[in-house]
Amino acid sequence: MRSIDAIGTPALLLDLDILERNLARMAQRAATLGVLLRPHVKTHKCPEIGNLQLAAGAAGITVSTLYEAEVFADHGFDDITWAFPLIHSRIDDALALARRIKLGLVIDSPEALQALATRHQGPDPLRVWLKVDCGYHRAGVDPQSQQLVTLAGGITEAAGLAFAGILTHSGHAYHAYGDNERRAVAEQERSVMVSAAQRLRDGGIEVAEVSVGSTPAMTAAESLDGISEARPGNYAFYDYTQCVLGSCRPEDCAVSVLTSVVSRMPQHSIVDAGALAMSLDPGPDRDAAAMGPIYANDGSLDPELRLASVSQEHGIVNRALPVGTRLRIMPNHSCLTVACFDEYHVVRGGDLLHHWKVHRGR
Numbered sequence: 456m457r458s459i460d461a462i463g464t465p466a467l468l469l470d471l472d473i474l475e476r477n478l479a480r481m482a483q484r485a486a487t488l489g490v491l492l493r494p495h496v497k498t499h500k501c502p503e504i505g506n507l508q509l510a511a512g513a514a515g516i517t518v519s520t521l522y523e524a525e526v527f528a529d530h531g532f533d534d535i536t537w538a539f540p541l542i543h544s545r546i547d548d549a550l551a552l553a554r555r556i557k558l559g560l561v562i563d564s565p566e567a568l569q570a571l572a573t574r575h576q577g578p579d580p581l582r583v584w585l586k587v588d589c590g591y592h593r594a595g596v597d598p599q600s601q602q603l604v605t606l607a608g609g610i611t612e613a614a615g616l617a618f619a620g621i622l623t624h625s626g627h628a629y630h631a632y633g634d635n636e637r638r639a640v641a642e643q644e645r646s647v648m649v650s651a652a653q654r655l656r657d658g659g660i661e662v663a664e665v666s667v668g669s670t671p672a673m674t675a676a677e678s679l680d681g682i683s684e685a686r687p688g689n690y691a692f693y694d695y696t697q698c699v700l701g702s703c704r705p706e707d708c709a710v711s712v713l714t715s716v717v718s719r720m721p722q723h724s725i726v727d728a729g730a731l732a733m734s735l736d737p738g739p740d741r742d743a744a745a746m747g748p749i750y751a752n753d754g755s756l757d758p759e760l761r762l763a764s765v766s767q768e769h770g771i772v773n774r775a776l777p778v779g780t781r782l783r784i785m786p787n788h789s790c791l792t793v794a795c796f797d798e799y800h801v802v803r804g805g806d807l808l809h810h811w812k813v814h815r816g817r
């Protein structure tokens with residue numbers, strides 16, 4: 456077994472103890488709130504981690520790209536929602552995958568409905584979700600609009616399509632700081648979706664499922680009455696942003712970037728973790744944006760040290776440190792940081808246990 460000290464940098468470290476704890480805690484939360492858990496695997500892009508989520512009780516998975524859906528299907532995952540507005544140029548590939556596994560597709564426009572209704576052929580109905588805008592205003596139909604009813608009715612009536620239900624994402628929970636604000640967003644998401652489902656049911660449309668989810672909302676929600684499933688993703692790893700929002704504590708962050716000082720200047724050091732290791736996510740500290748806090752030797756965050764800025768491969772640390780010093784950086788946004796790497800170095804304690812591939816692609 457190799458030790459962490461032997462790992463070449465830059466490297467993505469995954470702490471298995473923390474990951475397992477995070478997965479168990481969210482599985483418990485979903486069970487307590489009475490919803491199925493369908494984790495979003497865009498955070499980790501890693502079938503080994505998806506299998507841990509299924510073992511912890513997840514009912515299926517969510518992906519954001521068709522490539523992720525195909526990779527996970529190739530690894531035996533057979534119940535996948537592609538929670539991204541349908542990409543018309545990928546419909547044939549999506550339909551081919553839907554013949555192999557239970558695949559849910561998401562639409563929020565008449566054009567997408569029309570494209571699916573005309574292109575899908577075959578004996579098995581295609582599962583189609585209608586995306587609803589619960590207040591994030593990124594995508595989805597207005598829950599008060601006539602379009603909600605028209606599109607849900609259109610999916611229900613189209614030959615070959617099966618209306619899976621309505622789905623939303625409370626991305627605006629990323630602007631909610633502290634338990635009370637996140638709880639308020641979670642409740643808004645819940646109540647908007649329950650009302651939208653009721654409107655459809657009152658109009659005679661059967662709504663089998665109501666799907667919500669973001670990590671900041673899921674970690675704060677008090678009730679998910681009327682909701683059938685939740686799709687948080689980031690909770691597997693958490694990150695500095697989630698710490699500031701109050702979704703987690705620093706000791707819950709499961710991934711970090713191991714880096715080394717390669718150059719010492721009078722006022723700062725250069726490390727081998729730049730934008731192509733950390734991403735360019737500026738993090739939640741709007742007044743003093745930084746690219747990631749740095750751990751002290753005892754595993755806490757060092758209040759003095761930080762990754763101040765990045766260029767492509769260079770990271771600038773705000774202190775002059777000896778060349779060769781090894782540091783660990785907490786990502787501002789773990790989903791984007793992970794997507795910069797080809798593999799995880801999976802560690803427990805000081806030991807390197809596994810290399811797990813990050814399946815990047817679209």
Ligand SMILES: Cc1ncc(COP(=O)(O)O)c(C=O)c1O
Nearest residue numbers: 495538624669670686687688689
């Ligand atoms: C459609 C959709 N569902 C679920 C999620 C999961 O959210 P989070 O990573 O906050 O848990 C996302 C994240 O972007 C998303 O876009």
